Amino acid sequence: MTPTELAALLRAATRKVFAAHDLDVDLIPETVVVERPRSPEHGDYATNIALQLGKKAGVNPRELAAWLAEAFAAEDGVDSAEIAGPGFVNLRLAAAAQNQTVATVLTEREKYGRGDELAALDVNLEFVSANPTGPIHLGGTRWAAVGDALGRVLAARGAKVTREYYFNDHGEQINRFARSLLAAALGQPAPEDGYAGEYISEIAATVVDGNPGVLDQPEEERLETFRAVGVDLMFAHIKRTLHEFGTDFDVYTHENSMFDRGLVDEAIAELKANGNLYEADGAWWLRSTNYGDDKDRVVIKSDGNHAYIAGDVAYLKDKHDRGANHLIYMLGADHHGYVVRLKAAAAALGYDPETVEVLIGQMVNLVKDGTPVRMSKRAGTVITLDDLVEAVGVDAARYALIRSSIDVNIDIDLDLLRKQSSDNPVYYVQYAHARLSALSRTAAELGLEPSTEHLELLDDEAEGDLIRTIGDFSEVVATAATLREPHRVSRYLESLAGAYHRFYARCRVLPQGDEDVTDVHRARLALGEATRQVLANGLDLVGVSAPERM
Template sequence: MTPADLAALLRGVTQTVLHERDLDAAVLPEMVTVERPRNPDHGDYATNIALQIGKRLGVAPRELAQWLAEAFAAADGIDSADVAGPGFVNLRLAAAAQNSVIATILEQAADFGRGGDLADSVVNLEFVSANPTGPIHLGGTRWAAVGDALGRVLSACGATVTREYYFNDHGGQIDRFARSLDAAARRLPTPEGGYAGEYIDDIAARIVAEVPGILALGDDERVEAFRAHGVAIMFDHIKATLHQFGTDFDVYTHENSMFERGLVEECVNELKANGNLYEADGAWWLRSTDYGDDKDRVVLKSDGDAAYIAGDIAYLKDKFDRGFNHLIYMLGADHHGYVVRLTAAAAALGYPASSVEVLIGQMVNLVKDGQPVKMSKRAGTVVTLDDLVEMVGVDAARYSLIRSSVDVNIDIDLDLLRKQSSENPVYYVQYAHARLAALGRNAADLGLSADPSAVALLTEPTEGDLIRTLGDFPAVVATAAELREPHRVCRYLEALAGTYHRFYTQCRVLPMGDEEATDVNRARLALCAAARQVLGNGLDLVGVSAPDRM
């Protein structure tokens, strides 16, 4: 019985109790809260439902808890129920009910942990979206890992997810990039505000080799040629780098296409027509303060050129026109102002502001030998996605970037990620999976197979702790999707690995020497097979490999 199964059971029993006592069952929440007590001596699970609804029913929570405890204890699968504190109910499951989760895991296999809570969500998930003026830096690398993991978690909960990359190939940064390539090719100093570094020299040299006569063109034509070829080279590099990192996108959209397809003009006309765009001081302004912004935003400047937000508005409308009902943007720490701008733009176009969600990620710092690794993109000394992977590998890089909430700055300790020890979190989790795989091979060599039907024999405390931890996985995935926090999966995997290692230390799984195999051995093998499955499922959700050997 998983926590979700138990919650459904408790809700049904509570509803029956309320009906029997002529109390209003409408106060029941959709989902009854079920948690693991910090002290296992208090039981397998606990619920605070009596505290939640007691006062609304006009019943003292502890008195209601007494009624519920009696009914819970009589329900199938529950061994005992006791009232604690002001109205908590502590529960112990019957062995068969608790251990049934093993059979469920082995039966569902790769589908264990997946659900359908978000089946009605058609999500556009935009992340990374780095300017094509250089390799992906650490901030973009964090989004490449977290965004991909979030897409996996949302899909696991039933959402239809489209991963989208928005190439910012329109505007001043691309002009500076083109002029920087032109200057590098002609061995001139980097233009003011331009880009420098070995990658600029390499791209410029490649373009000169691939486009004979480019240096003989007139100034405007030459710079335009460097822009077109340079942007294409960076696009290809970024796509290849992300693919090697395990992050692929379903759709690549070019900012320039918003203008070429006339979508910006179309949006401007629509906003003028519905009164959400007004003219003042020669410019056209979005009435964004009507929708929570701190000031109105210029969409068309007084010289007639579109402001940056014009492309964003057109792109937002384009997403809705393609059939998405929820848009998630993953942006860097310097984009806080975009949160209200985007929701205001959606509302001005007639879409629910709640259908636009902006996640803001904080900075990543690299530490080596106890010292920070300095970064400077325009100086050409930036630490890139390629650099990080070369230093620690794809698995360690992804896992270390995903395992912390995006709300906080993180320090990546390169020395730690190279260690093959329990101090290294990704190694710790992967080692647990490899250890379980080795156990399975050893059992096969002995001709010993798992027997889920014998799991009622698993009564040791560490066995119960491992079983309950395995049963928590679906709820962890659902919460990670609901809160947009894939790091919860990583933290769960670390807890599961620790729980498994403690179980393995306390409980002999395979017979020793000439000992005869028993049903306990076969039951523990089933438990280990379930643990291996859940570890593999969790690692897959964060895009990290589950090795069978290390």
């Protein structure tokens, strides 16, 4: 019995108690909270439903807890229910019911941990979206890992997810990029406001090789050649790098296309028609203060050029027009101002601003030998995705970036991520999977197959802890999806690996020497295989491999 199944059972029992005592059943929440006590001595699970409902129902919480404990204990699968403190109810499950989780995992396999509660969501998930003026930097690398993991987690709970990358290839930063390439091709230093690094010289040389005579073209023409070809080359590099990092996108949208396809003009026309765009001081302004912004925003400047928000408004409308009913933007720490601005733009276009969700991520620092790493030869001034992968590999890089909440700055210890020890979180989790895979191979060589026929024999404390940890997986994934926090999956995997290592140290799985094979061995093998499956499912959700050998 998983926590979700137990919660449903307790809710049904609570309804019976309320009906029997003529209490308002409408007070009972849709989901009864079920938690693992910190101390195993307090039971397998605990619920605070009596504390939550007692005063609302006009009953002393402890008295209500007594009624509920009696009802819970009478349910199939519950071995005992005891009152604790001011109104908590501690529960112990019958071994057969608790251990049924093992059979559930082995039946559902790759589907275990999945659900459909987010099936109504058609999510457009935009992340990374770095300017095509250089390699993906460390902040973008964090988004590449976290964004991909979030997309996997949302899809696992039923959402339709479109991963999208928005290339900001329109504006002054692209002009600076083109001037930097041209300067490199001419052997000149980078412009004062330009870009430097090996990659600029490499791209410039490639442009010249592929376009003989480009340096003899008129100034505007050759600058446009470096702009167009250079952006395409940078674009291709970024896509290749992300793919090698395990992050792919369903849609790549160019900012230029918002203008070339007339989508900016369409959005502006709509805002003018509905009165949310007005003219003042020779410019056109969005009435964003009507929708919570601290000031109205210029959309068309007095010189006739579009402000940056013009493309954002058109892009927001385009995403909705393509069928998305929920937009998630993953932006860097310096983009807090975009939260209200994007919601205001959505409201001005007639969409529910709550369908626009902005996640803000914090900084990443690399540390080696206890000292911050600050320089990249290729990029000149910043650490890139390529640098990190070269240093520690894809799996370690992804896992390290995903396992912390995006709300906090993180330090990535390069020395730690190279260690093959339990101090290294990704190694710790992957080693548990490899160890279980080896166990299965050895069992197969002995002709020993896992069996779920006698799971009631799994009555050791370490077995129970491992089974309950396995049972937590679906709820962890659901919570990670709801709160947009894929790091919860990583932290869970570390807990699961720990529970497995403790189980393995305490409970002999395979017979030794001439020892007879028993149903306990077969049941423990089933438990091991269920653990391996959940580890594999969880690692897949964060985009990290589940090696069978290490």
